[in-house]
Amino acid sequence: MESESADRTGIAARALSSMRAHPVITSVRLSCTVLGAIGGVMLLTGDGSLTRRLAAGTVAGGGVGILVCGIKMIG
Numbered sequence: 001m002e003s004e005s006a007d008r009t010g011i012a013a014r015a016l017s018s019m020r021a022h023p024v025i026t027s028v029r030l031s032c033t034v035l036g037a038i039g040g041v042m043l044l045t046g047d048g049s050l051t052r053r054l055a056a057g058t059v060a061g062g063g064v065g066i067l068v069c070g071i072k073m074i075g
Helices: 004-019 023-043 049-073
Strands: none
Touching: 004 023, 023 049
16 A cells, blocks of 8 residues: 555656656646647537537647657657
């Protein structure tokens, strides 16, 4: 039980230190995710529920953030 909480703390600590080490990448990914969520709510059709539109926009925005950062890192 203690080892599981120590692993979670270790993962969270590494993620936080990585976010602090790369603030531009973090801000690009977070802004793409938030803008995707807003765009999903506003632009997707009203056939689906609000939760579904929010989730779809969030996933799409997060994917765009990953692609943008990956392209910049590779090229």
